[in-house]
Amino acid sequence: MFDLTIDLYNDPETARQHLEKLRWPKGPICPHCGNGDKFRIMKFAGKSTRPGLYKCKECRKPFSVTVGTVLEGSNIPLHKWVLAAHLMGAYRYRMNANQLHRMLDVSYRSACHMTERIDNVMK
Incomplete structure (x- = not known):
């Protein structure tokens, strides 16, 4: 049995952080060019950007943890x-x-x- 009341199953931000830890245990890696240098990947922050958005300074493309997965492009939380x-x-x-x-x-x-x-x- 598992507990359905934990934040992982009820909070999109906690779920995103969990998926980031699973997919990128050593930090974000660009799915477009494969760049994993922590100094060459920038995390967007601010009110106008969606949470969990990164930008690669090598290929200049934005990405998140869902890019390249079955979750990409889904409007389901x-x-x-x-x-x-x-x-x-x-x-x-x-x-x-x-x-x-x-x-x-x-x-x-x-x-x-x-x-x-x-x-x-x-x-």
């Missing part, structure tokens, strides 16, 4: 993606989209999209 991946990985049988739709409080179409992407990654 990160904490719901993390919970969906955990539920689908822990579930004994294949979790269907209708069940995910009810558990995560997302539309059925979004749940279908999530199950399809997560299934493809798990294969």
Whole structure:
């Protein structure tokens, strides 16, 4: 059993930080050019930028932890993606989209999209 009340499953910022630790244990790496030099990667900060946005000074392209993953381009909050991946990985049988739709409080179409992407990654 796992606790659904922890911040990882309820806060997008905590989920983003968790994904950054998993994907980049030694610091951010540009998915466009592969640059991992901490002095050549700049983190954007401010009210007008989205949280977790970085810019590579080598290729001059912005990126975040979701670039190059199944989460890229999704409008579904990160904490719901993390919970969906955990539920689908822990579930004994294949979790269907209708069940995910009810558990995560997302539309059925979004749940279908999530199950399809997560299934493809798990294969």
